[in-house]
Amino acid sequence: MADEKRGNGGFLAGVPELLILRLLQDQEMYGYEIVQAIRQQTGDVITSGEGLIYPLLHALEKGGALRARPQEAGGRRRIYYTLTSKGVRRLFDLTDEWSRVNRAVGQVLRPG
Amino acid sequence: MADEKRGNGGFLAGVPELLILRLLQDQEMYGYEIVQAIRQQTGDVITSGEGLIYPLLHALEKGGALRARPQEAGGRRRIYYTLTSKGVRRLFDLTDEWSRVNRAVGQVLRPG
DNA sequence: TCCACATACCTATCATTTCGAGGTATTGTC
């Protein structure tokens, strides 16, 4: 079909990035924590794994949207991330784009 | 960044398929017409081109969601598509999935 | 003690989807 082998069922283009940025807007978090948070806060609707989240965090950091702060915590090495001003701007842009697409799809789904 | 080279700006995974099915629920349409309709009804927010729509129509037909009916109209060869019962089911499933993801993202964006 | 599990990080590869460029042919307009 339109081949639908997506574990999450599709409709997720760009969503993980948006969610990461939004979560970090409220508080500093580390990667593993973000993976769990997305699962919990979406009621297991979005279950993006570490194989997606970690590379995304690295890309966002390299792009200047996030700042990384390594820290030891009980023998465990964690990397905490915070939003930079660039990240905040990116979050606003993505949020805006998300609602635009949302409205657009809604207009077709339930017309006039 | 998360590299954002999508002409439409992201957030479109699976959306074109959903829109096609929804449009065909109301009336028989041909490919070129669908491309224009998506553009118009979304106010140019979603501008998926023929390079995306035609292959999608073929895949949906092959998958049994659509039935194709070729017809000549004023020297112009058009291929009209209609929904099969399988296509209707697929439309319901995608619509459902779309709102689930929508709610899930919303929960993260505006918590509390 | 040993084993399994949760934590916490990472990469590589594959599948899917979208985008852009290009190609054919007809009709209508300047």
Next chain:
DNA sequence: GACAATACCTCGAAATGATAGGTATGTGGA
């Protein structure tokens, strides 16, 4: 006659997500 619009098509590149692995430490139970 040239050009835009109509109407179909395919190919290849790029981006994204999913899956499957791989490393290491701490904790709890048998």
